[in-house]
Amino acid sequence: MNIINISSKGVPFKKIRFLLIVILILTACKFFTPEPPGVGEKAEHGYAALDPIIKALEQYRADKGAYPEAIEELSPEYLSEIPTEVNDQPISYTKAGKSFSVTFHYTGPGMNTCTYTPEDKWHCSGAY
Numbered sequence: 001m002n003i004i005n006i007s008s009k010g011v012p013f014k015k016i017r018f019l020l021i022v023i024l025i026l027t028a029c030k031f032f033t034p035e036p037p038g039v040g041e042k043a044e045h046g047y048a049a050l051d052p053i054i055k056a057l058e059q060y061r062a063d064k065g066a067y068p069e070a071i072e073e074l075s076p077e078y079l080s081e082i083p084t085e086v087n088d089q090p091i092s093y094t095k096a097g098k099s100f101s102v103t104f105h106y107t108g109p110g111m112n113t114c115t116y117t118p119e120d121k122w123h124c125s126g127a128y
Helices: 013-032 041-064
Strands: 090-094 100-109 111-117 121-127
Touching: 041 100, 041 111
Parallel strands: none
Antiparallel strands: 090 100, 100 111, 111 121
8 A cells, every 4th residue: 555645745744734724714814804885785775775865866956957955855846755864874965066965874894984976976985
């Protein structure tokens, strides 16, 4: 019976074991790396909650030539009810010159903020 000694064939066992450990660590890191801001269930929930607001803002502008000063001006003509929070965090609206921004926040991991503007669409950032 031939027993093969890996170290006698030019590949030391310690090097193979080290490579296996590195591969396992890198694979594990992929599964435990948190989602970037703007990705995941809470972010998708925020996008879905603000989509009707964004559409109503665009329709308001098309009808009246400018965005409203306050989001409450959308009700009741453009939205029957205006949501005030998403993911247990407040929604904010700001008219900025001839544009606007709407923002939602969510936690996990860290605090994340997603802001929509007509020019840039969605931009999300976060801090851990």
